[in-house]
Amino acid sequence: MTRTASGEAEPMAAASSAQTTFDSLDPRTGEVVGRYPLHDATEVNEIVESARVAGRWWAELGFAERKKRLDQWRALLVRGIDELAGVICSETGKPLDDARLELVLVIDHLHWAANKAEKVLRRRKVGSGVLMANQAATVEYVPFGVVGVIGPWNYPAFTPMGSIAYALAAGNSVVFKPSELTPGVGRWLVDSFAEVVPEHPVLALTTGFGETGAALCASGVDKVAFTGSTATGKRVMAACSETLTPVLVECGGKDALIVDSDADLKAAAEAAVWGGMSNAGQTCIGVERVFVVEAVADRFLELVAERAKKLRPGGEPGADLGPITMPSQVEVIRRHVDEALDGGARAVVGGKDSVRPPFVEPVVLVDVPAGSAAAVDETFGPTLVVERVRDADEGVERANQGNYGLGGTVFSRSRGVELGRKLRAGMVAVNSVIAFAAVPALPFGGVGDSGFGRIHGEDGLREFARPQSMTRTKFRIPLNPMSFARSKGTVRAVVRLIRLTRGR
Known part of the structure; x- marks a missing residue:
């Protein structure tokens, strides 16, 4: 298995055809700390389809109810800081206080996303302009549907939660594929979320190596958020390009x-x-x-x-x-x-x-x-x-x-x-x-070989929603150039209006 610095296995790497599970190891001792399913493409597709049904239900709850559930999850994470920090330590080897600090940031970002989602994404009025003065214009940000999140191992909670928390707050369901080095962290996050949202698998887990991540990219998810190396990010983009699936790519740095x-x-x-x-x-x-x-x-x-x-x-x-x-x-x-x-x-x-x-x-x-x-x-x-x-x-x-x-x-x-x-x-x-x-209010992401797209902040919320523009006719106007029934002088009159109002 070829793995890269920023955390993910290469998507083209393959496990043994007979292998159905894999072990998570403590890097300090080599001790097995957990065993997890090696999901193949068929299983990934089934998980995504279940998440799609769950996502429609989650989106229909609305901002207020989603905030309530996310706040309950946040409180549960606060109570479980030491337990989850222990899982992070056992799979990454990092000191306990470093794991706790990572989770403090997770909790603060989750609080911000849940509290700001409605303000940032709700429908709002925009100006219609002089030509469309008879139109009421609005824009709102609606969820994509199912977001696939491929996370790294170095900050196995903080980094993927920068996508997961904001995607959930925006009204999406999420299928999370953690690094093969830290599947236990992913399992803990998904199980804890299910305690406050037991009705549907709004946050689902898929585990495995690079080919499992590749299967997630090809599964029909509506967006993929990837964190890992530049080389792997390019492969993720190539896989997603086959279905024009939009991607957010956060790669390494120097x-x-x-x-x-x-x-x-x-x-x-x-x-x-x-x-x-x-x-x-x-x-x-x-x-x-x-x-x-x-x-x-x-x-x-x-x-x-x-x-x-x-x-x-x-x-x-x-x-x-x-x-x-x-x-x-x-x-x-x-x-x-x-x-x-x-x-x-x-x-x-x-x-x-x-x-x-x-x-x-x-x-x-x-x-x-x-x-x-x-x-x-x-x-x-x-x-x-x-x-x-x-x-x-x-x-x-x-x-x-x-x-x-x-x-x-x-x-x-x-x-x-x-x-x-x-x-x-x-x-x-x-x-x-x-x-x-x-x-939490600042967007996080890079340029060049460090990737593109943003998590965190208002930009992060909008990253997991698509803008939908709408106009509604308030009244009829005498000069309507967008009709075959217009008079011969209509366009000339519109041109005069533009020269008068926009020519200086």
Whole structure:
């Protein structure tokens, strides 16, 4: 089975024809923590058809009743934080507090989506314009029907819930295909939702490897929301193109942090270490590159090294970092570090010996050769590449040269917003790191190889609904150009009206 950094198995990968179940393993110990069905295309189609019936019922409940049910689900999630956090820990290996923090964000986003859906999506009046003054014009956002959500393993609750919560609030049913590494998290979410919505499978689960995800894309769902690698995202798009199924694609990143000469260096160093190494670096919006102005580079590196050297990976509850969840990713991290060091880079923290499967100790690299994998490709491990630049503008220019465009960070007292606006990124944090992900009202997504479409915020709600425009005739008008019964002078009169009202 070929898997990719941002979390999903390759869609074309196949399991044994005789295999009907698969095991979920604790990456810290290799212990089996669960066994789940390997759904084939026939089973996926049946799940989708059941969800379609459920979706019609869910949509007819209306905003108020859906909000009531979603609020009940939120309360249930609050009560079950520790239980679900334990499932996340057992399948990803991340520290318990990191799992709890992930769920805090899930709950806050669910609250926002449920409370804002009606305001954002309900029918509203719009201006009709001078030519259509006799028309009452409205627009509303109606649910697609069934939304397929293909989730990653690195944040197995927070990331897919950015689609699930907003799709449900918009009135859709959802079929969730979690990563094969974290099916237990998906099972827990679906089962808990069924406790407050027992009537129909409005949120349904399908489990398996890449071919199960491919089956979901081909099943007739009305939209697919995918999170994973760029390569897999392109395959998802290709599969969905066969049926013109719209897609939302959130892929990886190579996010940069810019440190200006007037930055709070202590705060910037702390942000760089947290952004690059929390969750063992397995964060699509994590910091992988730092561009620091030459005048403050030495002091910044001292602060980064001081903080990073204190971090310890391990499987115990008090560890700073968990394991690398996907075993094959260890070799990607090893290759990036080894190639950089062999090419002349220098490690100010860690080095080749830092890669000790299933754990990787923090690595901070400087003087990394331009164009090396560590400098341009997604590493997805607890590593930082720090590069010196003449000024912050050069840092922005260098950051924008890559193919990715997910998130970015700027530390500058005087030019933070100015520099942030120049970054080719879907999201930017100024004098903080990853803060945008925790603000439910802000859209989340990228450009370029980081994908397109948005979850979270008003844009996220509209992403899971289609606009329907409507006009209604209020009264007849003497000049109606849209009729074969119009007089010969009607169009001339309309042209005169446009010249008079729109010609200046």
